Amino acid sequence: xxxxxxxxxxxxxxxxxxxxxxxxxxxxxxxxxxxxxxxxxxxxxxxxxxxxxxxxxxxxxxxxxxxxxxxxxxxxxxxxxxxxxxxxxxxxxxxxxxxxxxxxxxxxxxxxxxxxxxxxxxxxxxxxxxxxxxxxxxxxxxxxxxxxxxxxxxxxxxxxxxxxxxxxxxxxxxxxxxxxxxxxxxxxxxxxxxxxxxxxxxxxxxxxxxxxxxxxxxxxxxxxxxxx
Numbered sequence: 315x316x317x318x319x320x321x322x323x324x325x326x327x328x329x330x331x332x333x334x335x336x337x338x339x340x341x342x343x344x345x346x347x348x349x350x351x352x353x354x355x356x357x358x359x360x361x362x363x364x365x366x367x368x369x370x371x372x373x374x375x376x377x378x379x380x381x382x383x384x385x386x387x388x389x390x391x392x393x394x395x396x397x398x399x400x401x402x403x404x405x406x407x408x409x410x411x412x413x414x415x416x417x418x419x420x421x422x423x424x425x426x427x428x429x430x431x432x433x434x435x436x437x438x439x440x441x442x443x444x445x446x447x448x449x450x451x452x453x454x455x456x457x458x459x460x461x462x463x464x465x466x467x468x469x470x471x472x473x474x475x476x477x478x479x480x481x482x483x484x485x486x487x488x489x490x491x492x493x494x495x496x497x498x499x500x501x502x503x504x505x506x507x508x509x510x511x512x513x514x515x516x517x518x519x520x521x522x523x524x525x526x527x528x529x530x531x532x533x534x535x536x537x538x539x540x541x542x
Contacts, residue, residue: 353376453471468488
């Protein structure tokens with residue numbers, strides 16, 4: 315009898331996951347993320363931009379609700395565009411503010427639920443967010459965010475030890491370099507033997523930043539001074 319019951323549960327699980335509404339699934343995602351008041355994470359950051367020579371760097375990432383984020387990079391620079399603090403996926407909900415939810419259904423190949431968030435505030439910097447959500451684990455696996463001021467960027471997230479908090483072990487952040495301006499005074503050596511170029515990146519190229527986290531310290535408290 316127990317075996318039959320277990321079989322019925324296993325057969326019904328996919329149907330139950332599909333039956334939940336997009337709002338219910340997003341509520342589960344947010345419930346995970348809201349467990350985190352702050353974190354300090356250590357990891358390695360790999361910058362993959364064809365025209366920039368950038369070594370793999372050790373980084374520490376600090377986050378504090380609602381929207382404080384700081385990346386300390388041992389190499390002294392980061393190609394993550396200013397304003398794109400959403401390498402923390404929870405801030406996608408925050409930056410979208412009050413939004414309409416558009417359910418696009420399940421992807422056939424991946425089984426992920428595609429949900430679009432359309433901000434109701436006409437002044438919101440975020441124009442549209444498209445989330446690919448794992449309905450079983452209630453985490454965002456992929457996100458594409460279009461903004462007014464910072465272009466469009468994408469996130470790909472892989473989970474492991476910290477999935478209960480909705481925190482990824484690996485984050486891949488992709489953006490178009492035409493939407494990025496180097497901080498004043500920053501100079502890079504370009505690949506191909508070209509001479510240094512200051513405060514300028516070639517347009518219409520893809521930038522890709524990959525962070526592999528080794529550990530998190532969660533809800534231990536972080537002073538505001540860290541973010542100054």
